[in-house]
Amino acid sequence: MPSEKAKANKALTATCVACNKPVSTEVAVSLTGVEDGRHKQYVVCNKCANGGWRPPGFEGMLSFRRE
Numbered sequence: 001m002p003s004e005k006a007k008a009n010k011a012l013t014a015t016c017v018a019c020n021k022p023v024s025t026e027v028a029v030s031l032t033g034v035e036d037g038r039h040k041q042y043v044v045c046n047k048c049a050n051g052g053w054r055p056p057g058f059e060g061m062l063s064f065r066r067e
């Protein structure tokens with residue numbers, strides 16, 4: 001359960017494209033895939049990434065986000 005303090009402190013959230021849940025960018029990774037011939041960043045939570053989810057056209061580059 002998010003506290004008001006945590007919200008004010010860091011409001012960096014993203015929506016995991018795999019499970020569609022809002023996640024903190026602290027526990028998400030950005031994967032590079034290809035959509036319509038263009039590179040695109042897909043944000044997925046660590047759980048989905050560790051579970052093997054990869055975007056279409058994924059070329060094996062995995063960049064972890066740490067802030």
Ligand SMILES: [Zn+2]
Nearest residue numbers: 016019045048
């Ligand atoms: Zn997820």
